Amino acid sequence: MSQDVTPYRIAIQDEALADLRRRLSDVRWPDAETTGDWSQGVPLHYLQELSTHWAHSYDWRATEKHLNSFPQFRTDIDGLGIHFLHVRSPHPGALPLLITHGWPGSVAEFTDVIGPLTEPENPADAFDVVIPALPGYGFSDRPQGTGWGVERIAGAWAELMRRLGYERYAAHGGDWGSFVTAQLGHADADRLAAIHVTMAFAGPPEEQVELTERDQAGLARVKEFMERESGYSAIQSTRPQTLGYGLADSPVAQLAWIAEKYWTWTDHDGDLDQAIGRDRLLDTASLYWLTNTGTSSARLYWESHNRVPMHQIAVPSGITIFPKDARMPRPWIEQRFTDLRHWNDADRGGHFPAIEQPDFLVDELRTFFRPLR
Template sequence: MSTGAAPTPTPFRIEIPETDLTDLRERLSRTRWPEAETVEGWSQGMPLAYTRELAEYWRDGYEWRATERRLAELPQYRLAIDGLAVHYAHVRSPHPGALPLLVTHGWPGSITDLLDLVEPLTRPEDPADAFDLVLPSLPGYGFSDKPSGTGWGVDRMAKAFAQLMAALGYERYGAHGTDWGSFITGALGTADPDHLAGIHLAMPFAAPPKEQVELSERDLAGLAKLKEFQQNEGGYATIQATRPQTLGYGLTDSPVGQLAWAAEKYWAWSDHDGDLDKAIARDRVLDAVSVNWFTRTAVSSARIYWESYNNMALAPVHVPTACVTYPKDGRMPRAWCERRFTDLRSWIDHEAGGHFPALEDPRLLAEELRAFFRPLR
């Protein structure tokens, strides 16, 4: 950041032009559909019948303006950090002494994934558990600027968010994240330890330790599942880590392309019996898809894979840490995580749940955040 006067946050309001909504509906009506899959289920990707149903609902049933009004209830700003304007919602609790909490989303989501956390965290039953929330859009995502050059990987984003919290006047704060937000939160533990009360990670990652460690049956099962994920589900990440620009032309031009690319992940990574609506309401899935579509961030959001997917230090973290895992999400061995997160205070293995805890069970996630940070205030 500049050594001169500190940058001033600019108030921001999300207002998608009506012409963009009309264009979306027209494009959805003109979709060129492929033939149906040749198998039952999802093994070839998102089935045609489900995709058509969801696209028709996006066109005729989903109300973006309702989500826009929901977002408008949150004070939002953009602040220049490291050459980019970073968008964020800043929701202060009405209770004095609330702990600042930075919450970061991941791909293919946006801050819309986090909205159900706002009420239980800023207005808890016990005022002593209250948080002031800072919900940023990752650089290249949503309403933050898109980097025009290379270098915007996990570590740089973590440093940018440390600068954001400092600019907001917070000398001590907590952080939570999942997906890329988990990696950024872990990197924040290395980049800004003097100001962190603690970090809370869904989907923690750590490198294998150099020394031999004993792994439990649950650890071994988690590693086997990660290997299976790479073989059967990891194609999207390989493409985004190698050819995000090529992918982006189709996703930026076709709303159904953007819809299928993102919605497949909400279906595959959440915990349900085959009916996604039982885990995550389709309006919430379409919130994130709509943000990606209206902001034309298919390429810029994918580039974090190109920047970081095979280039993360996973450096040691010495601040108080909580890790939570879910059966429909990636699970690293606890023994590995204990060596990276040297002050591991809490480890919870859930028996249910998936990759999107703020959407699948926000009340439970809020309870766990309150419980972890309670003794750290």
């Protein structure tokens, strides 16, 4: 198997964009929700407006050009082609930082933080940034067999950093990226300077621990999420193939599947544009649609949902919690992340901080990693 790292540029064919517009102009819509809100899912009027914008106003070529402004590569690891952004800092001694996205995310999620991380005002805060696309996501290959769960992905990421010449590095992630990053903290601890995550999970410790009001509120939110918001994960972790027929055939289905999560998981007062502009949402929907990865991305839930080992993590760890994201009690987290150096309960923000609060996230990464370089 070749270990070559080859340059890559995104080049979606005109025919694929024409097909997308054709499908968006020929939709059989369901009747409207009976509640007039989001409690039954994405409201009809919202999705119709968003679909019209996608078909007639959104400019994929501008997004493609922006992504292609960053150095991109592909390499084969463990039999699978992996796509990644690799942006080196012009400052010597920059700390390599591996960033992992989740679902429904992509490498495009982090474009606003690349510049500040690689070219900071203070050269001592500089990072070399590596952002791979998860297997089955974006322009990485789609696995043709089972076994590509969190542990195997972490092993592939460790090999990727080694292949790029980084024998010591740091890692950051959210959503599935948090799980991959934590697994790296266990499996590649000798090479990791530290890890930072925005969605840390841990089980309750055996001994009794005192929980603050914020801890209790976080557990209540997790319980509410499991009762009211976890249908997507139940489907993707059990029948991703059945779901995938709709996601692969209908861009509106793919758009609705993603838009619901963006609306629910971001920090806003009823207007998603407050948190994430519609073109940023459509960047994500377009990436999933144009690469036909709705099904393959969902399979990560089938592979790893509720199956990720909760190893203790001994490397220096930092955690930033956003109010519209999952929050586990700090005493639980401290039992798992045994060298917790940084903990911040942010006042605002949600599941996609690199889009919602990019400046804040950059400051968190600088602050945490600065003494650990």
